Structures are given as C-alpha cells and as structure tokens.
Amino acid sequence: MSAGPAGRGQGRKQPWGNVRPFSIKTKLGALVVVSVLITTGLSVIAVHTKTELRFITVFSMIATLLITQFVAHSLTAPLDDMNAVARSISHGDYTRRVRESRRDELGDLAQTINVMADELEAQDRQRKELVANVSHELRTPIAGLRAVLENIVDGVTEADPETMRTALKQTERLGRLVETLLDLSRLDNGVVPLKKRRFEVWPYLSGVLKEANMVASARASMTSGSGGHTRTDVHLHLDVSPPELAAHADPERIHQVVANLIDNAVKHSPPHGRVTVRARQGAEPESLELEVLDEGPGIPRTEWHRVFERFNRGNVNRPHGPGSDGGTGLGLAIARWAVDLHGGRIGVAESERGCRILITLPGPSSVPS
Numbered sequence: 001m002s003a004g005p006a007g008r009g010q011g012r013k014q015p016w017g018n019v020r021p022f023s024i025k026t027k028l029g030a031l032v033v034v035s036v037l038i039t040t041g042l043s044v045i046a047v048h049t050k051t052e053l054r055f056i057t058v059f060s061m062i063a064t065l066l067i068t069q070f071v072a073h074s075l076t077a078p079l080d081d082m083n084a085v086a087r088s089i090s091h092g093d094y095t096r097r098v099r100e101s102r103r104d105e106l107g108d109l110a111q112t113i114n115v116m117a118d119e120l121e122a123q124d125r126q127r128k129e130l131v132a133n134v135s136h137e138l139r140t141p142i143a144g145l146r147a148v149l150e151n152i153v154d155g156v157t158e159a160d161p162e163t164m165r166t167a168l169k170q171t172e173r174l175g176r177l178v179e180t181l182l183d184l185s186r187l188d189n190g191v192v193p194l195k196k197r198r199f200e201v202w203p204y205l206s207g208v209l210k211e212a213n214m215v216a217s218a219r220a221s222m223t224s225g226s227g228g229h230t231r232t233d234v235h236l237h238l239d240v241s242p243p244e245l246a247a248h249a250d251p252e253r254i255h256q257v258v259a260n261l262i263d264n265a266v267k268h269s270p271p272h273g274r275v276t277v278r279a280r281q282g283a284e285p286e287s288l289e290l291e292v293l294d295e296g297p298g299i300p301r302t303e304w305h306r307v308f309e310r311f312n313r314g315n316v317n318r319p320h321g322p323g324s325d326g327g328t329g330l331g332l333a334i335a336r337w338a339v340d341l342h343g344g345r346i347g348v349a350e351s352e353r354g355c356r357i358l359i360t361l362p363g364p365s366s367v368p369s
Helices: 024-049 053-090 105-153 161-189 201-221 251-267 301-306 331-341
Strands: 197-200 235-241 246-249 274-281 288-293 345-349 356-361
Touching: 024 053, 053 105, 105 161, 197 201, 201 235, 201 251, 201 274, 246 251, 251 274, 251 288, 251 331, 251 356, 331 345
Parallel strands: 235 274
Antiparallel strands: 197 246, 274 288, 288 356, 345 356
8 A cells, every 4th residue: 555655756757768869889889980080080191191100090099098088987977876876775875866867778777776766765764654653553552551450450440340341442452453454464465365256235235334333333332442433423324226236356355445444434424424335337247336425524635645545544624523533544555455456446536525435346357467
C-alpha cells in the first residue's frame, strides 16, 4: 500500500533503450577504425618520405596506445563511480547517486543503480517509520492497561465492573491493532486467498451498514476511546441502483473495505453528519462501482496520493470528530490492498463537499494483474 510504495522512481528519465548514438560498441568500433587509419596513414607517409618502417611502427603503436588509454579511461571511470556507490549502498548509505551524464550502456546502468538506490532508500524510510509508528500505537493501549492494573494492585481502585471495562477497552484496542497489522502483513505477502462469488449488493451492503451501527452503539455505551467507529450521531445512508444489482467478488474482503471506509468517513464527519454508500453497475457484467461520501472537511488535492499510505492520518485541521482518537492510520491501507487483490482501483475522487472515495471492482471475467 505502499500511495505506496507505488510511484517511487517516477519522474526519472527513462533508459535510452536501443537508441544509443554513442554506445560502447560504437566507441570500440571507432577505436579500431582510428587505429587502422593511423597505421595506414603513417605507412603511406613512410613510403613517400622513405622513412624506416621501424619508426613508423613505433609512432603507430604510441598513437594507438594513447587513443586506447583515452577510451579505456572514459569506460572505467564511471565503473569506479558505480562501484563506490554500490559499496555505500551495501553499507546502508542510500544517499549517494551515480552521475547520469552518459548516453550509452553505462548511462543506462547508472540510471538503474540510482533507481535501485531510490527504492532502497524509500523502503528503509518506510521500515523505520513502521517501527516508530507501531511502537507508538502499541504504547498507548499498553500504558493505559498497565495504569489500570497498577491501580488495582496498589489498592488505589477496586476491581469493579467500571474499572474492568476500562481495562477491557484497552485490551480490545490492542487486539484490534495487532489484528490489523496481521491483516496488512497477509495482504502484503499475498497469502490471503480470494473466495469470489456472486452476491446481491443491496442486502449485502445493508448488512454491512447495520453491523457498523451496532458496533458503534456497543462501543459508545462503553465510552470507548479505541479509535473505532464509536459515534452514533452520524447517519449512514445506502444508495443502490438498480435494487437488483449483483456483483462478483470476495464478500469478506469487500466487507473489510467498506467497513474501513465507513469508519474513516464517520471519524471525519461533522456532528450529525451523513455518510453515503453508493453502488452502481460497472462497465462489465457483475462489475461494481462503489462510492463512500462524507460531509467532512475533505482531503486537499495535494494529499490525495498519500491517503492510502500506512499510518497516514491526514493533515486537515481537526480531522477527527468527537468520540475518535484518530485511529491507527491502517484502515485505508488495508482497503487499498484488498481492492488491489481483486484487480480493482480505489482512489479519492472529485466532490463538491467532503470526501468521496471511489472503488471500481472488475467482473468475473477479469484477471487481477
């Protein structure tokens, strides 16, 4: 999910491919031709000036060696530079780059090394961010749970139902975070098989919305700060047309996508706002177009490419409504990978108000790439 990882290396110039006016083969061929011309020219001069052949041979060898040395230096110098950069990369320094001033095979190799360095640098940065963010996310519920248990052990509070509910809330939040990370890991490794089947969209999405409302009511009654959908003031609306609309996908994974999008939309909704889940027929038989719209502050266009990155929570002012602690920033990343498993597309779309997430799922005849 890694805007993820997708897009790294974009914007760099593409390799020259087969169009190399100054390729290494051309240079070596030119070296041979120049050497032959020098030798021939000196031989002609020797015939006309009656110069001894041994002098001509010496001059020819010297000229050829000088030209060969020049060409060899032009070929080995960038290789030394690439070797130095490769050594730096092997030691964990991803900041160095190879100069890309050549228009031959070595120039293509230099560009490939630089793209590889960009990829490794981005992955190293994501790894560090993942460790830091996971540590931060785990620290909060663990610290809360520890505080509750310490108070009980020290006799500050009693193990009454209210105190145990507080401990349970922190345990549930910790469990949800671990489950989310495991889901994301499975999706990354491609070990989650798709169980695609045909289903009716209206009753299916209606059940998803009812479940979201039930979970929100249950959590709100416990005054949970778990970061899930705990708000009950936001109205969920379903719009399916035509009513008999059918789709072909993995219901379990699509449930995960829609639930995460609803959760995110509710968090960003204003008090007594409205979240709409809209379903329409796609371009192919049993393909599906899903939209989730809210009435919140929306997402700046400059942030559209980062919405589905892991641990991204957005930069809008006061992005989360009352009753939300901001979540983990993993829900949208999981939604993206679940849609990718289907070979579909997910992204932020234009909207007059709030945020509009558009999902396109292919029909049964499409094979995910």
